[in-house]
Amino acid sequence: xxxxxxxxxxxxxxxxxxxxxxxxxxxxxxxxxxxxxxxxxxxxxxxxxxxxxxxxxxxxxxxxxxxxxxxxxxxxxxxxxxxxxxxxxxxxxxxxxxxxxxxxxxxxxxxxxxxxxxxxxxxxxxxxxxxxxxxxxxxxxxxxxxxxxxxxxxxxxxxxxxxxxxxxxxxxxxxxxxxxxxxxxxxxxxxxxxxxxxxxxxxxxxxxxxxxxxxxxxxxxxxxxxxxxxxxxxxxxxxxxxxxxxxxxxxxxxxxxxxxxxxxxxxxxxxxxxxxxxxxxxxxxxxxxxxxxxxxxxxxxxxxxxxxxxxxxxxxxxxxxx
Ligand code: ACO
Numbered sequence: 001x002x003x004x005x006x007x008x009x010x011x012x013x014x015x016x017x018x019x020x021x022x023x024x025x026x027x028x029x030x031x032x033x034x035x036x037x038x039x040x041x042x043x044x045x046x047x048x049x050x051x052x053x054x055x056x057x058x059x060x061x062x063x064x065x066x067x068x069x070x071x072x073x074x075x076x077x078x079x080x081x082x083x084x085x086x087x088x089x090x091x092x093x094x095x096x097x098x099x100x101x102x103x104x105x106x107x108x109x110x111x112x113x114x115x116x117x118x119x120x121x122x123x124x125x126x127x128x129x130x131x132x133x134x135x136x137x138x139x140x141x142x143x144x145x146x147x148x149x150x151x152x153x154x155x156x157x158x159x160x161x162x163x164x165x166x167x168x169x170x171x172x173x174x175x176x177x178x179x180x181x182x183x184x185x186x187x188x189x190x191x192x193x194x195x196x197x198x199x200x201x202x203x204x205x206x207x208x209x210x211x212x213x214x215x216x217x218x219x220x221x222x223x224x225x226x227x228x229x230x231x232x233x234x235x236x237x238x239x240x241x242x243x244x245x246x247x248x249x250x251x252x253x254x255x256x257x258x259x260x261x262x263x264x265x266x267x268x269x270x271x272x273x274x275x276x277x278x279x280x281x282x283x284x285x286x287x288x289x290x291x292x293x294x295x296x297x298x299x300x301x302x303x304x305x306x307x308x309x310x311x312x313x314x315x316x317x318x319x320x321x322x
Pocket of ligand 1: 030033037151188212217218221250277279307309
């Protein structure tokens with residue numbers, strides 16, 4: 001893994017908060033059911049904001065915190081599954097707002113996208129001999145949520161997080177794991193609305209909303225998180241990680257893995273109660289929140305672990321240096 005340090009971290013969520021009682025007015029559900037089955041109380045949902053705006057705001061704050069000139073950034077990697085544009089990339093649109101010159105690319109790996117983005121950013125930093133890389137995740141799941149489907153609409157929220165990676169003598173990022181298995185049962189997807197080719201006209205596609213087979217995803221997720229955490233533990237056995245920031249999809253998934261691995265509740269950082277599942281943005285939002293609340297301290301060794309559509313999964317160990 002390239003020698004990188006994590007120099008700046010920031011996040012940004014839309015102002016509008018949607019509570020469980022707000023959802024009680026949309027679908028047949030209850031605050032009690034949602035909290036008991038998922039751990040979620042509120043989520044932030046876009047009104048006028050876009051993934052570009054949220055990502056841009058998070059990026060600006062991360063650059064400021066890193067104390068670098070924006071022109072030092074040699075690459076922007078952005079993870080999203082909900083961007084407003086197919087092309088150009090959301091990374092390029094954020095680049096336009098930042099007004100800098102550098103290569104830009106989007107990464108799509110479901111909710112594991114941020115781990116894929118971090119690993120891609122750090123690896124390309126080495127390959128291209130760059131001094132600084134911006135890795136952002138920005139998501140607006142609410143565009144693709146079926147607000148009449150109680151099984152999914154209670155789960156998601158919108159938001160963005162960004163990290164500045166800087167070249168350093170000692171690396172803070174170790175043991176990357178990126179994985180994927182075929183989703184043979186179509187347990188999790190958002191299908192694009194296709195329009196037309198010269199030979200075929202497809203005007204409406206009713207499947208453009210997020211569709212999920214909850215219990216199948218639950219089974220995959222618990223397995224993927226446990227296996228990844230166990231692999232990471234083996235890889236860093238000389239200096240094991242003591243803290244874990246998981247993808248925040250459902251508190252029950254984390255509880256299940258925690259009990260199975262005999263880990264302490266205090267080892268996990270969770271903010272799903274406040275933000276719900278913001279897909280690939282949950283990990284950088286949680287990193288930012290954990291840092292701002294003083295849960296992550298200089299010298300901590302933390303494991304990041306994610307899973308998502310694909311089906312993808314991944315993890316990485318970070319030595320916290322800020
Ligand atoms: N409010 C009230 N009742 C509900 C709701 C709701 N919002 N949603 C479902 N129910 C009902 C169901 O209709 C069902 O009723 P029935 O018994 O009369 O048929 C009952 O509650 C139980 O439904 P289940 O689907 O079995 O509930 P379960 O305990 O499995 O919880 C959940 C569902 C929360 C979706 C769970 O399966 C889960 O968390 N799965 C993983 C989801 C996940 O991680 N998604 C994120 C990955 S994708 C990504 O990150 C972008």
